[in-house]
Amino acid sequence: MDHSNSNSNSNSNSNHINNNNNNGFLHPNLPSQPPTLPSRAAMASAPTSDPKVVTGTAGYILEDVPHLTDYIPNLQTYPNPLQDNPAYSVVKQYFVHVDDSVPQKVVVHKDGARGVHFRRAGPRQKVYFEADEVQVAIVTCGGLCPGLNTVIRELVCGLHHMYGLKKVLGINGGYRGFYARNTITLTPKSVNDIHKRGGTVLGTSRGGHDTKKIVDSIQDRGINQVYIIGGDGTQKGASAIFEEVRRRGLKVSVVGIPKTIDNDIPVIDKSFGFDTAVEEAQRAINAAHVEAESVENGIGVVKLMGRNSGFIAMHATLASRDVDCCLIPESPFYLEGPGGLFEYIEKRLKENGHMVIVIAEGAGQELVSESVQSMSKQDASGNKLLQDVGLWISQKIKDHFAEQKTLPITLKYIDPTYMIRAVPSNASDNVYCTLLAQSAVHGAMAGYTGYTSGLVNGRQTYIPFYRITERQNHVVITDRMWARLLSSTNQPSFLGAKGVNEGKEEEPSNQLPDGHCSKELSSIYPAAC
Numbered sequence: 001m002d003h004s005n006s007n008s009n010s011n012s013n014s015n016h017i018n019n020n021n022n023n024g025f026l027h028p029n030l031p032s033q034p035p036t037l038p039s040r041a042a043m044a045s046a047p048t049s050d051p052k053v054v055t056g057t058a059g060y061i062l063e064d065v066p067h068l069t070d071y072i073p074n075l076q077t078y079p080n081p082l083q084d085n086p087a088y089s090v091v092k093q094y095f096v097h098v099d100d101s102v103p104q105k106v107v108v109h110k111d112g113a114r115g116v117h118f119r120r121a122g123p124r125q126k127v128y129f130e131a132d133e134v135q136v137a138i139v140t141c142g143g144l145c146p147g148l149n150t151v152i153r154e155l156v157c158g159l160h161h162m163y164g165l166k167k168v169l170g171i172n173g174g175y176r177g178f179y180a181r182n183t184i185t186l187t188p189k190s191v192n193d194i195h196k197r198g199g200t201v202l203g204t205s206r207g208g209h210d211t212k213k214i215v216d217s218i219q220d221r222g223i224n225q226v227y228i229i230g231g232d233g234t235q236k237g238a239s240a241i242f243e244e245v246r247r248r249g250l251k252v253s254v255v256g257i258p259k260t261i262d263n264d265i266p267v268i269d270k271s272f273g274f275d276t277a278v279e280e281a282q283r284a285i286n287a288a289h290v291e292a293e294s295v296e297n298g299i300g301v302v303k304l305m306g307r308n309s310g311f312i313a314m315h316a317t318l319a320s321r322d323v324d325c326c327l328i329p330e331s332p333f334y335l336e337g338p339g340g341l342f343e344y345i346e347k348r349l350k351e352n353g354h355m356v357i358v359i360a361e362g363a364g365q366e367l368v369s370e371s372v373q374s375m376s377k378q379d380a381s382g383n384k385l386l387q388d389v390g391l392w393i394s395q396k397i398k399d400h401f402a403e404q405k406t407l408p409i410t411l412k413y414i415d416p417t418y419m420i421r422a423v424p425s426n427a428s429d430n431v432y433c434t435l436l437a438q439s440a441v442h443g444a445m446a447g448y449t450g451y452t453s454g455l456v457n458g459r460q461t462y463i464p465f466y467r468i469t470e471r472q473n474h475v476v477i478t479d480r481m482w483a484r485l486l487s488s489t490n491q492p493s494f495l496g497a498k499g500v501n502e503g504k505e506e507e508p509s510n511q512l513p514d515g516h517c518s519k520e521l522s523s524i525y526p527a528a529c
């Protein structure tokens with residue numbers, strides 16, 4: 001087995017730069033200069049963790065993730081037990097090279113800067129934990145999503161089979177479970193077939209994040225690796241836990257695994273469970289189509305999830321080809337008058353005799369609020385509670401055609417949202433969940449912390465929390481994908497020239513345009529942006 005290209009200490013050779021130390025920054029277009037490393041002692045006393053930015057030649061930027069050695073000096077390392085594992089020892093260069101990174105942008109111009117990169121995930125030659133000392137905790141938070149059980153299963157099995165870690169606790173019922181609920185012991189046997197079930201065997205919740213109480217519980221239970229599976233809110237909570245763990249100087253790796261059926265987490269290619277959701281949505285769309293085409297002037301309306309982002313609706317529409325109109329939160333629409341929804345419905349019914357409308361739950365919320373008196377309510381996590389736009393739009397369509405009396409319609413409304421969210425993950429999501437979980441484990445064992453494990457341009461990476469939590473991923477209606485959808489459904493864009501220009505100012509969903517930097521990067525390192 002060739003380990004010659006591997007490096008034992010993840011931090012060696014890199015010019016990690018702390019924003020307390022601005023003079024260490026290199027302009028990305030300048031040749032690389034000798035690294036300026038803050039001393040271990042200086043790092044240990046730093047009150048909060050600062051983004052770690054490494055620069056190289058030709059505009060190379062690595063937005064690196066924290067490491068336990070950033071604030072705990074002289075940590076002991078151990079050989080990675082995988083080097084003796086017969087399953088892996090045949091793999092050429094199994095261990096990831098310390099300088100491997102993955103570009104955020106794969107479309108480049110010949111004179112452009114190399115741009116932002118993330119640390120490549122995978123096993124390192126040296127690990128920072130001995131099997132017997134490790135107590136692991138796994139928690140799931142936020143809404144359900146297909147694949148949660150697969151991630152739990154693969155974390156438990158990966159920790160056990162790859163690294164010999166036997167003490168794994170499941171935290172019951174989300175964040176508040178750390179201090180208010182029981183824990184479950186998880187073993188490869190107990191999780192053996194949970195990937196075939198929907199939901200999460202650990203239970204989940206919204207609200208209840210109390211950083212101090214959670215870290216007290218981590219400390220009291222002697223937990224030193226925490227795997228936190230959840231969406232944007234959960235990753236913000238994970239970041240707060242990491243900061244508190246670091247402030248207390250604890251040897252605890254805090255790892256996020258991004259989960260959201262809405263696919264609204266930025267940077268990553270897509271979130272697990274999304275494929276399954278799009279596939280499952282086909283069943284509802286097929287049913288709506290069958291109902292609609294069986295009667296004269298039949299209309300099928302299907303509501304899909306997507307609080308602020310219409311990815312499920314957009315992909316389900318593109319996959320189905322039976323959908324005549326897709327409405328998403330990012331593309332405002334209107335009902336009455338020229339270019340409005342009612343005019344389009346009438347045209348489509350006259351042409352085709354039936355039609356299918358897919359609407360994301362967050363679409364048209366401003367229209368619903370205008371016509372329905374409602375108090376603005378929030379869930380326990382502070383997310384705005386939405387009105388049922390599917391019911392609302394179905395009633396509006398029925399009322400409109402009843403008033404008109406020229407076109408008698410039959411409308412069937414299908415709301416499969418929770419059925420879609422509760423199914424087990426499909427085969428491709430299962431493989432994706434396995435890679436995510438294994439990557440998360442390799443990173444924690446290698447001493448990395450304060451990161452989310454995620455797929456970027458088809459490669460597993462470690463992404464600093466602030467890049468995951470700083471914004472939400474939205475469908476960009478001036479991107480090619482939305483144009484494909486418009487051309488496949490033939491629906492009106494509901495946009496005047498003004499709207500198009502406004503849309504163009506948004507950044508593409510998972511790719512930053514040339515020269516665009518994250519808020520963190522531009523604040524600490526304006527020269528790069």
Ligand SMILES: Nc1ncnc2c1ncn2[C@@H]1O[C@H](COP(=O)(O)OP(=O)(O)OP(=O)(O)O)[C@@H](O)[C@H]1O
Pocket residue numbers: 141142143144174175176205206207208209230231232233234235236237238240259260261262380381383
């Ligand atoms: N800003 C924040 N800081 C700390 N904790 C947070 C924050 N926002 C949310 N949380 C906590 O994260 C957990 C999950 O949040 P939320 O209910 O918003 O779901 P989510 O992780 O965004 O997932 P999804 O939106 O996919 O359902 C909750 O326990 C909540 O208290």
Ligand SMILES: O=P(O)(O)OC[C@H]1O[C@](O)(CO)[C@@H](O)[C@@H]1O
Pocket residue numbers: 143144231260261262305306307361379421
């Ligand atoms: O009813 P719950 O559990 O609050 O979840 C609903 C929300 O969760 C999500 O599935 C994920 O955020 C949204 O699409 C949806 O609005």
Ligand SMILES: [Mg+2]
Pocket residue numbers: 142231232233
């Ligand atoms: Mg969320």
